[in-house]
Amino acid sequence: MTSGVLQISLDQPFKDQKPGTSGLRKSSRQFETPHYLESFIEAILRTVPGIAGGTLVVGGDGRYGNRRAIGVIARMAAAHGVARILTTTGGILSTPAASNLIRQHQATAGIILSASHNPGGPDGDFGVKVNGANGGPAPESLTDAIYACSQQLDGYRIWGDVSLSLDQPGQQTIGALQVQVIDGVDDYIALMQKLFDFDQISDLLRGDYPIAFDAMHAVTGPYAKRLLEGLLGAPAGSVRNGIPLEDFGGGHPDPNLTYAHELADLLLKGDGYRFGAACDGDGDRNMILGHHCFVNPSDSLAVLTANASLVPGYADGLAGVARSMPTSAAADVVAQQLGLPCFETPTGWKFFGNLLDAGRITLCGEESFGTGSNHIREKDGLWAVLFWLNILARRREPMSQIMAEHWSRFGRHYYSRHDYEAIASDAAHGLYDRVKAMQPALVGQAFAGRTIATADDFAYTDPVDGSLTSGQGLRLLLDDGSRVVLRLSGTGTQGATLRVYLESYVPPSGNLAQDPQLALGSLITAIDGLAEIKNRTGMDRPTVIT
Ligand code: G16
Numbered sequence: 001m002t003s004g005v006l007q008i009s010l011d012q013p014f015k016d017q018k019p020g021t022s023g024l025r026k027s028s029r030q031f032e033t034p035h036y037l038e039s040f041i042e043a044i045l046r047t048v049p050g051i052a053g054g055t056l057v058v059g060g061d062g063r064y065g066n067r068r069a070i071g072v073i074a075r076m077a078a079a080h081g082v083a084r085i086l087t088t089t090g091g092i093l094s095t096p097a098a099s100n101l102i103r104q105h106q107a108t109a110g111i112i113l114s115a116s117h118n119p120g121g122p123d124g125d126f127g128v129k130v131n132g133a134n135g136g137p138a139p140e141s142l143t144d145a146i147y148a149c150s151q152q153l154d155g156y157r158i159w160g161d162v163s164l165s166l167d168q169p170g171q172q173t174i175g176a177l178q179v180q181v182i183d184g185v186d187d188y189i190a191l192m193q194k195l196f197d198f199d200q201i202s203d204l205l206r207g208d209y210p211i212a213f214d215a216m217h218a219v220t221g222p223y224a225k226r227l228l229e230g231l232l233g234a235p236a237g238s239v240r241n242g243i244p245l246e247d248f249g250g251g252h253p254d255p256n257l258t259y260a261h262e263l264a265d266l267l268l269k270g271d272g273y274r275f276g277a278a279c280d281g282d283g284d285r286n287m288i289l290g291h292h293c294f295v296n297p298s299d300s301l302a303v304l305t306a307n308a309s310l311v312p313g314y315a316d317g318l319a320g321v322a323r324s325m326p327t328s329a330a331a332d333v334v335a336q337q338l339g340l341p342c343f344e345t346p347t348g349w350k351f352f353g354n355l356l357d358a359g360r361i362t363l364c365g366e367e368s369f370g371t372g373s374n375h376i377r378e379k380d381g382l383w384a385v386l387f388w389l390n391i392l393a394r395r396r397e398p399m400s401q402i403m404a405e406h407w408s409r410f411g412r413h414y415y416s417r418h419d420y421e422a423i424a425s426d427a428a429h430g431l432y433d434r435v436k437a438m439q440p441a442l443v444g445q446a447f448a449g450r451t452i453a454t455a456d457d458f459a460y461t462d463p464v465d466g467s468l469t470s471g472q473g474l475r476l477l478l479d480d481g482s483r484v485v486l487r488l489s490g491t492g493t494q495g496a497t498l499r500v501y502l503e504s505y506v507p508p509s510g511n512l513a514q515d516p517q518l519a520l521g522s523l524i525t526a527i528d529g530l531a532e533i534k535n536r537t538g539m540d541r542p543t544v545i546t
Pocket of ligand 1: 368
């Protein structure tokens with residue numbers, strides 16, 4: 001054994017280290033349990049191929065626990081023969097920037113420290129995500145193997161106590177391990193400059209075009225300040241809550257109409273701003289707003305697809321587009337009209353990975369405020385902001401007009417997601433299992449004035465590697481193309497979260513200007529009756545309506 005390496009024994013393995021939709025996500029307190037973080041890292045280092053002698057990219061969204069975890073990972077990497085760790089000043093690294101670094105530096109893998117949009121701080125959540133050499137979330141085969149390893153651990157290896165300085169760029173060593181601290185923003189900005197027309201966006205923002213970007217005291221602050229206020233010339237103060245804080249200032253860094261309501265009020269009720277946007281804890285999600293206009297994430301993917309030829313990085317055409325199953329079919333209609341292949345995948349960015357790697361899609365997105373492209377292998381919040389700004393700079397029309405024109409060309413998918421958060425796990429699973437059991441008998445039955453044409457649990461066969469993923473959400477597909485989907489969230493940490501996805505299509509000739517909650521009213525009532533949502537959750541209304 002190399003000198004300096006300690007072998008720590010565990011009485012028994014932790015039994016609750018099963019990664020969810022995006023990595024292991026637990027309370028910060030749980031991660032502070034002695035040996036908890038270390039044993040999951042041990043499972044990663046034992047399982048990821050090519051670790052010994054390889055390069056690891058490590059960083060996180062700056063939440064409480066970030067710096068400690070980077071120190072632990074470096075010491076454990078030294079004990080496992082990793083050749084190089086690439087990390088960033090302050091350990092601040094957004095998920096999309098991490099994906100880019102992995103690809104740029106041909107790293108073996110990345111370990112990203114984030115619980116994404118979940119609150120942070122000692123009483124909040126922490127998380128560990130593993131990304132592969134393509135820069136994307138580890139496929140299920142790898143996360144399953146890491147989990148299996150974690151369930152059999154009897155100990156771990158770690159280098160004795162050494163302190164790592166993350167305060168400025170530079171090089172340090174732990175045994176034979178090189179730890180390189182770099183600026184986490186530079187490479188990401190260079191990538192954005194290749195994709196977007198900075199002169200055109202700058203021309204827009206230096207004119208009378210006030211914007212508000214809310215970094216929610218999370219990771220995108222330093223990126224947004226340099227991009228929007230620095231390079232693109234938006235006035236100082238355009239970036240709000242731009243300093244990353246360990247507890248996100250006590251906020252919930254989830255960019256939706258509930259948790260980013262201050263920004264939403266500025267845009268939807270006030271008259272001071274033309275464009276607004278927010279990103280989540282680790283910078284991969286985005287919310288886009290115009291003056292008195294909220295862009296539903298499903299619509300956002302459709303508009304980006306329809307307008308991609310206006311943006312330099314995509315002007316040569318798109319290979320195809322993909323969306324997750326619960327995302328509305330707005331992008332499908334655009335793809336069909338443009339003659340592009342379109343794919344429907346399960347929830348989770350990792351399912352886009354094979355399609356992107358195989359060159360079968362260029363753009364992809366999810367209803368959960370995630371949009372991205374083949375430039376990296378994660379969704380990318382600031383990329384979506386720049387894509388929109390590039391479109392706005394070219395078209396010079398108000399956002400509401402762009403949306404109205406889009407719907408009058410492609411029709412409108414009225415869409416909403418209702419979230420019932422932190423409900424008792426038994427109640428959530430009871431409700432879900434009951435509907436699943438009812439499904440076979442539902443076909444042909446009346447529902448919200450329509451007929452149920454298909455009732456199933458979504459399963460997906462990956463068109464690239466043929467792997468099958470089942471149990472991805474209960475669908476009720478109606479005879480007029482409307483649908484309702486039920487899913488249990490894979491990212492919450494308190495009880496269970498039930499998500500109800502509602503969608504109804506109106507062609508260009510129909511009423512395109514309704515309030516979505518009204519347009520979907522009969523579906524909302526019908527699913528509550530069928531699934532007994534209010535009764536079984538004990539909640540009168542959803543926690544979050546998008
Ligand atoms: C993660 C995944 C997303 C996925 C989302 C689903 O988001 O990265 O691809 O859409 O989970 O969340 P849920 O299971 O709660 O519906 P993030 O931003 O948390 O990494």
